[in-house]
Structure formats: structure tokens, C-alpha cells
Amino acid sequence: MTSESGALLEIRNLKKHFPVGGGMFGTMTGKKEYLRAVDGISLSIEPGTTYGLVGESGCGKSTTAKMVLMLEEPTEGEIFFEGKDAINADKDAKRHYKSSVQAVFQDPWASLNPRMKVESIIAEPLEVNTTLTRAEIHTKVGDILEEVGLQQYQAELYPHEFSGGQRQRIGVARSLALNPKLIVLDEPVSALDVSIRAQIMNLLMDLQKEHGLTYLLIAHHLATVRYMCDKMGVMYLGKLVEEASTDQLFDTPTHPYTQALIGAALPYHPDDQKEELLLEGEVPSPINPPSCCSYAPLCPEPDPLCEANELVTKVVAPGHQTAHCAHCADEYGCYWFPRER
Helix, strand or coil: CCCCCCCCEEEEEEEEEEEECCCCCCCCCCCCCCEEEEEEEEEEECCEEEEEEECCCCCCCCHHHHHHCCCCCCEEEEEEEECCEECCCCHHHHHHHHHHHEECCCCCCCCCCCCHHHHHHHHHHHHHHCCHHHHHHHHHHHHHHHHHCCHHHHHCHHHHHHCCHHHHHHHHHHCCCCCEEEEEEEEECCCCEEEEEEEEHHHHHHHHHHCCCCEEECCCHHHHHHHHHCEEEECCCEEEEEEEEHHHHCCCCCCCCHHHHHHHCCCCCCCCCCCCCCCCCCCCCCCCCCCCCCCCCHCCCCCCHHHHHEEEEEECCHHHHHHHHEHHHHCCCCCCCCCCC
């Protein structure tokens, strides 16, 4: 089942603000302040596709993933799964949601209990959420291990007896135990050796085709995103500043932050020539961000009128949208977004 828009997962104006300061003596100003980790993002993911969420550390990617996994409670906003409100759902509906949405984490060593054998790690969600017998669970664990490229006898081993790539395969196997529809991949290959990354990415893509899985990929490595994703969004300072299909975004990036990200990435071939956008100035604080374009403090030609305007989303091509200051998106234009003539 999907929503009326055809999306499996739909996020609407999602926010997460963390209180800062306070304590025994309060803040220096005496006023309660908040760090706006995620500040009103909206996106949708179609069934059977991979959506990549990229941006530098601290932009809000992982906090978004935690809210989707219900490990963090949103400050504001809505999450719809299969067309139903997941945040305000009843107990049974939330149980179904948590079974249908699983995760593969960045560090395969930290995400596995070192005191548990592999069979117990994979079998635990089956024991809690299903009525399968012990024999049925044992058979299913063996089948899943083979599916991710491991052997059935390895179910009797502990995590420390595996390599990093094998441990990540165990993490993938655990995420498959409950036959989920959506898997959140939080930097799934960044902790692995370069030689192993392609193997895990290919495994994930093969599993997606075989089971019809949908992925939300959190990453900062652009080559991984370009290889795996159908669509991607770029986050900056808690906001989604650009969204498009992967090919569109890499071929015609329009937001200056997206251009800077792609320009800073290593080329695919040493002889490739590409332009690099250099950004000067100081990145605004997520505690007190600008009311309009987050790039206003970095702008070489700042316009005072920008400060009085909100951030708006402008469609620059079919399926391609970019966040603009309302003033710059209007007929005036600015340094970052020159007016079309």
C-alpha cells in the first residue's frame, strides 16, 4: 500500500529542535535557545527506489534518519507511511511501522552485541515480533545468512570473529529478518575498506531488486550516492536546499552549496576537468540561523532585502527544485541566483 501520491514514505515539514544552554544558571541571555538540527524538511520516497540524503556533518541527515526510525521524537511535522500517519498512530500501527522500517548503521562493530552469537542477533527480532517456532527461526536465520553472502555455520560465531565487511553483512541480515519495506542506510559503507565498499553496495542493490526494498540512504560520499540512488536531496543547516533525480542534480546543480559539494569531490578520472566553487565567509550558527537564505552571510554581494524574506522552494526544471530566498526567487535575482534574462 502507498499514499495517494504513490509514495511509500512521506515527510512533511519535519523539525527537530534541541534545547541548548539552560542548566542551573540558564543561558547567558536568560532566554531559552534551541539548536535547529532539522528545520522543516519535506520529501517523499517511491516504493522500490533509493533516496539519498547528503550534506556535510552536522547538517541534520542522521537526525532525520533517527526521526524516521522513531529513535527521536519530532518537534513538529508529519511522517506518513503507506499513506497513514506514523507519528500519531495507535500501538498496533506503530508496531507494524517499526517492523516495516529497519536500519543498517554506519559502524558494524558498534551496532552488534559482542556477547551474542550471530544467530541470536538475527533471531532476536523474530522472537519478539513473530510466532515462529525455534526450528523455523533457525532455518530462516540460515537462509538470510546465505542471502547476504555468509555461510550457515557462521551463525554460531561471535561478531569479533568476522572482518568489517562480514560484520556489515550481518547488520544487513538483521535488517532483513522481519521482511521490511523500507531500510534506512546510515552511512552503510563509510567505515569499510575501499575494496569492500563496492561489494556491500552491490549486495544492497541486489537485495533491493529481489525483495522490492525501498532505501533511505544517508551519506556524505557522493560517489556512493551517485551509484546507488534514484533521487537525492541536499541538506544544509537543517534545511533541504535542493532536490532532484540523481542524474539531474549531478549534471545541473543549481544551489551554490550543491555546486560546492560536487566541486570539492574527487573527479572520476585524473584527467577530468571541473569547476570548483569556493565559498568564503562564516557558516551561520544552527542556534540562530538567518531567517531567509542560509547563504546570506557567505554572499559576496549581500542584499539587505534578503533579510526580510522567507525561504521558498522554486521549481527550476521538472522534478528539480531549489530553495531560494523569496526576494531572490522573485524578479530581482541575486549573486547566487541571478535573474533569468
